Amino acid sequence: MKRIFSGIQPTGGVTLGNYLGAIRNWAALQQEDYECIYCMVDLHAVTMWQDPATLADSTREVGAALIASGIDPKKSIVFNQSQVAAHSQLAWVFNCVARVGWMNRMTQFKDKAGKNRENASLGLYAYPALMAADILIYKATHVPVGEDQRQHLELTRDIAQKFNNDFKVDFFPITEPLIFGAATRVMSLRNGENKMSKSDPSDMSRINLTDTADEIAQKIRKAKTDPEPLPDAGVDPEEGRRERPEAFNLLNIYAALEGSDAADVQTAWAGKSFSEFKSALADLMVAKLEPISTEMRRLMDNKDEIDRILADGSERARALADPIMQDINDIVGFLR
Ligand code: TYM
DSSP states (O other), rough: OOOEEEOOOSSSSBBHHHHHIHHHHHTTTTOEEEEEEEEOHHHTTSSSSSOOHHHHHHHHHHHHHHHTTTOOTTTEEEGGGOTTTTTHHHHHHHHHHHOOOHHHTOOOHHHHTOOOGGGGHHHHHHHHHHHHHHHHTOOOSEEEGGGGGGGHHHHHHHHHHHHHHHHTTOOOOEEEEEEOSSSSSOOSSSSSSSOOOTTTGGGGGBBBBTEEEEEHHHHTTTTTOOSSOOOOTTTTTTHHHOOHHHHHHHHHHHHHHHTTHHHHHHHHHHHOOOOHHHHHHHHHHHHHHHHHHHHHHHHOHHHHHHHHHHHHHHHHHHHHHHHHHHHHHHHOOOOO
16 A cells, blocks of 8 residues: 655645646546545745735635645545644654754755845744655655655655664655656746746746636746747757757646647647747647636635535544654653
């Protein structure tokens, strides 16, 4: 039996990057012999300032996005992190296992803290230890994520290993990242060097799952490209991404949405104009995303339904996490 865990921050909606890089794979992993646990990580969200008036609704919105994308809350556990206290308890233990030097190497902290590191929250710095706790409190074996989370998952393995060594136990599994699909790294529509992100100040840089058909068409039409036509079939995609990141990003998104091979899409569109390609891409995107946004809106109009689903998920998550936390307390030597 494989146990899958993954998380998403409930901050400012859900992007096409989240969907293609993660959520779509989460839905696909719901199979007979996989037990799937999917979490809205509200504790991670507050490592940066969140307005209390909107955090709960953002959490519901991300929950709605998961369900609308095909995650079945009866099969999978869907819940929000703050409701399962064991995440925070284990995170503290991991704060004492992980080394300051390990945290100093985390590129996401450097990116998010920016120039003013002294003023970043302590939580933002310790973020990867909480993430390791999210996964290991369930002894999850596999974690489906986008490429940007790879470094955090390597740290999770280091923390598991050090805990096992320090306490001379074989307790935590060494978790495997699952990074797959055509779009493990969806880039910004305004700058092909940056990943598509909810925190980019420009909304034109990303597609949100809640965007209307008109907004999608406009964002794709205005997406940055270069003056050349689409690349020839023979151009190596690795090299292409380096030289023409925006062009290859759009090709990749097309392939991921269509569920086809990136090389086939490149061949089909070789030498054609961007205006023609962009209009086909916008149509494809609207066709794939519209059913999801419609279902999201329906769920958001029924907040009680989402709240019930998340409460049920939290209860099932606690039932798995609490006994594991008891074992950890015993291993560490905390008196019961
Ligand atoms: P978050 O909320 O930034 O993103 C959620 C998931 O979406 C993926 N993703 C992308 N994939 C491809 N292209 C993009 N542009 C893109 N943007 C985001 C992310 O890789 C991720 O899989 N730290 C995590 C949340 C987390 C977590 C965990 C994940 C907390 N605890 C435990 C896994 C296991 C984060 O901030 O993801």
